[in-house]
Amino acid sequence: MYKRPSGARGVKQAYERLLEANLREGEPAWLRAMRSIPPADSLVRETSQFSTRGRLGFEQAKVGGESKAVEGERIERAVAEGCVTSRHKKSQLRTQSTKPPRIEFPEDRLRRTFYRNHPFEKERPRIVMEPTGQTEQDWSQLTQGHGQVTGENVIRHQYYLMQHKGLSEREAYAQATGEFYKVRAREEMEAKSARQEALAYGARGLAKPFSASQLAAEDRALRRSTKSFSRRAEEQNMRSAMSEKMFAVGALPPSS
DSSP states (O other): OBOOOOHHHHHHHHHHHHHHTTOSOSOOHHHHHHHHSOOOOOSSOOOOBOOOTTOSTTOOOOOSSOOEEETTEEEOOOOOTTOOOOOOOTGGGOOOOOOOOOOOOHHHHHHHHHHHHOGGGGGSOOOOOOSSOOSOOOTTSSOOSSSOOOHHHHHHHHHHHHHHSOOOHHHHHHHHHHHHHHHHHHHHHHHHHHHHHHHHTTOOOOOOOHHHHHHHHHHHHHHHHHHHHHHHHHHHHHHHHHHHHHHHHTOSOOOO
16 A cells, blocks of 8 residues: 655655756755654545555446436546546545544453443452463463452453354353352352351451441431420420410419
């Protein structure tokens, strides 16, 4: 694929060709500077220069002296044998965008499927330290005998089953997740047994965080204030009822 040089590089190359053809006398100072420090290429991707060989949709060839009709008017054109005619529209003359192509790996589809069915695995803390330092691992087994088991282990093991065992994506997913569920159940049982053993040997549970204790104290204070307000309201209602009753029977003394 041919790529045209940038504008600054084109100026240097054009002047060098003029010197080779003896159309210029002497080298200017800027030419020696550009040779020692050449200008950088443009970051904007240019249109690739390659031959389509008539494979694009807008290249409609008619051979054998036939005429070609254009919208709006009819143009009679004699086409020699072996030549190709083409009609370019404005939309077909647009340059390609500079958006890079999307890179898709086979594991990406498996990763999306697993985390869509197990969203809480993203929130589980992970250990990023490498215990062995080896970059290549054997994914024939879900567990490597050390470290923790994460969703990435399931994805790698599933991909290994698809590539080396000939299983389909659904079968490999069922087998990998089945082993994953067994590992998670064993981890939960180990944590529960360790907690019960620690409590049996006299360990004390972890205290609540400061924020949780403060919220609990606030709830207790609100409950006490609610009871106090309700009690005061009942007493006020009783006083009002007694006053109305005594006023009705004339027990209240006359106001001075």
